[in-house]
Amino acid sequence: MFKDIRKITEAYKKQKVDLPLNHRERFKNKLATLPKKHPKNNKIWALAIAAAAIILMVLGLVLKYTTQDKVEEIPVEMLDLATVSPELKQLETNYLTAINYEMLGIQPNEQNKALLDAYFQRIGHLASEYDTLTEAVITQEISEELIDKLIDNLKQRLQLLLELKEKLKEQQNENITTQNV
Template sequence: MSKDLREILKNKVEENLNLSNNHRINFEARLKNELHQEQKNGFGFWKIAASITILIGLAVSIYFFNTNPVEPKLAKTFDSLGSVSPELKKVENFYLASIQSEILELEQTAENKELLDGYLEKISELDNDYKDLTSDLNTDGINEKIINALIDNLQLRLKLLYQLKEQLNNLKTVNKLKNETNNI
């Protein structure tokens, strides 16, 4: 149980403690001696710490310079932009789905066949460029420049399809106007 410190001190009988006549002088001398010892030993810690740091640095440098070169691990191969990261997979899937959707919406007629073939040929070339960029990704490793080029390729293909769709709509409008003027 806890006791009240005040009560303990009240009940304590005061003893007459006499200090020696030289007590203060002895105390000051001892204090100066301890402070003097601390000043001498103060750099000892830093000397030990510096020695340990140098030894560790030497050990690490010897280890790295004397070890055999690390044999390359089998590199992960990338078959598309989506295999680099989940975020890039989402980007790639978005563009590929949009491209596929736009291609499926195209109607081929006798009037637009030549225009359609020209655009689809250009998109096919861009698809081959995409495959080349993917092989560059495998040889050069993950590189921001290559990843940006892959995304730009997908964006360009989609942009071409939007342009094609717009030109097909314009062609359809022109043909409709011609038919109306011929019927009048």
């Protein structure tokens, strides 16, 4: 079943195969009867490549000269008092820290709930006004008047909280004296 390929190829090599005498003429006749192919016209390809290059250059020039230089704008989220002055940002941070500290010291209960609600409503109004002023800093031209309003707003909130703490102490002292009597 199995045959050694080496033996088969040796037998083939030993056979001498002669080509017919008119082999060359027949081959030439067959070549002559085949349709002749014209060599590819490289000029067409060269013109197509040149046209594509010209189109790309024109497109590049059009884009370069028609697009306007864009001014680098600071995103809205990044604008704050630090962009105006680091000292103003530090001042804002100090006020907000003091406000948060004072708010942490307030302990609500049933006796001071009405007083707290009234003060927190006023503080909430000032906080929303502060947000509006901050948006004005972002959208409008920054002015000294606008910055003064921001700082005054922070001062008012802190003063309200200090007043609230003072009233809560007074109320607590009154409760203690009424309980002792």
